[in-house]
Amino acid sequence: LQTSVYNAAQQADDERPFTDAAQLAAMFASQNALAPFKILIPLIGDLAYTQHSPLSALQNDVATLPLIVGTDTQLALTFATTSLNDEVADVPTTGPHTAPEHLVVADLHRVVKRLNLTRDVPVNVGSIATAKRVVALGRGAMEPAVLLQAQQLAKWIGAALAVTQPLTAMEQFSIEQQIGASAVTVAPEVLINIGVAGDDDYLAGMAGAQ
Structure with missing residues (x-):
C-alpha cells in the first residue's frame, strides 16, 4: 500500500497521468481497512448489523470502494498496461474480491x-x-x-x-x-x-x- 501510494504521488509530482495508480492504491487501502472489521464485528455481535450501527455503515462504505474504482484484477491490469507499457500483462486473479458470476x-x-x-x-x-x-x-x-x-x-x-x-x-x-x-x-x-x-x-x- 505504501509503495502504491508513493508511486501515485511520484507520478503526480512529475505531472504525469496518475489516476490509474491512485485507483490501485485506493483498492489496497480498502482491502487493508476491512481487516479490523473481522475482529470488531464478532465482539460487538448483533449490534454491528443494526440499521443505524455506525460500524456496519462504515464497513459498507469501505467495502463499496471497489464497486466505484473497479476490482483489484481490473485495476492491476490497467495499471500494468498504462504505467508499465505491458499490453499482455499477466495479472494474478487471486485475492479477496472475485468477479460476480452471471448465471440463469x-x-x-x-x-x-x-x-x-x-x-x-x-x-x-x-x-x-x-x-x-x-x-x-x-x-x-x-x-x-x-x-x-x-x-x-x-x-x-x-x-x-x-x-x-x-x-x-x-x-x-x-x-x-x-x-x-x-x-x-x-x-x-x-x-x-x-x-x-x-x-x-x-x-x-x-x-x-x-
Missing part, C-alpha cells in the same frame, strides 16, 4: 454444490441483516416460477429471502426484506442475486457481502 436460475445448483452450501446449513436463518446467507430477488425475478425456485433455493441452503424495492409491493414481501443503503444493509457470507439490476442504493446496501 437453473444453473444455481452448480454454485450451491461448488460452495458446499448444503453443508452446515444454518438452523436459525434470522433477518436479512444478520443472516449468513441471503437470496435476493429483483424485478427480473417476479415470475411465479422463478419466485418458487428462489424460495426453494433459500430453504435448501438456509438463506434469508431479500428483495429490491419493486418487490416490496408484493403481498409476500415486506419493507424489512429490502436491501439498500436507505433500507437494510446486509453483510452475509454468501449473497445470491436473482433478477437484480443493481442500482447505486442497492450496491451500497449489499457491499459488505463476502
